[in-house]
């Protein structure tokens with residue numbers, strides 16, 4: 001599925017997923033757009049957990065910084081995020097809900113500290129209504145440094161390279 005116009009949409013709180021995005025981009029050379037919460041998540045791990053839990057429990061969709069972006073002008077969106085509480089980070093849910101992903105192919109990738117993708121891909125299907133969601137690439141923290149071959153296989157399997 002060689003596509004003409006690719007975009008990487010990325011949320012990375014502490015830099016791990018950003019590293020994977022950079023490796024993906026060694027192969028596909030796409031534009032990168034960062035999702036940023038208007039009120040940033042706290043830097044500290046415990047404080048970030050607390051804020052995420054508050055938002056998850058209250059079904060809060062936190063505001064993100066608006067960027068000029070027409071998702072519909074892309075063929076494929078590579079969506080990178082850290083797994084939080086076995087789900088998507090709340091601000092990623094906000095971004096998916098507020099943009100029009102109908103007919104867009106989403107290639108999801110994530111990093112996590114060992115518990116895997118959890119429910120996050122189901123949430124992509126739920127919040128990016130009408131998108132076609134491909135097989136996820138999921139990388140644990142310990143695999144990041146040597147992730148390049150796995151990334152290559154993932155891209156080859158969906159015929160991006």
Ligand SMILES: Cc1cc2nc3c(=O)[nH]c(=O)nc-3n(C[C@H](O)[C@H](O)[C@H](O)COP(=O)(O)O)c2cc1C
Pocket residue numbers: 011012013014015016017018045048049052081082083084085086087111112113114115116141
């Ligand atoms: C608020 C929060 C929740 C997390 N929840 C999970 C989780 O449910 N499962 C898991 O394996 N790792 C979890 N982690 C670890 C992150 O997914 C992991 O460190 C990831 O690589 C961070 O990516 P980033 O540096 O791009 O933000 C959590 C981290 C934070 C800060």
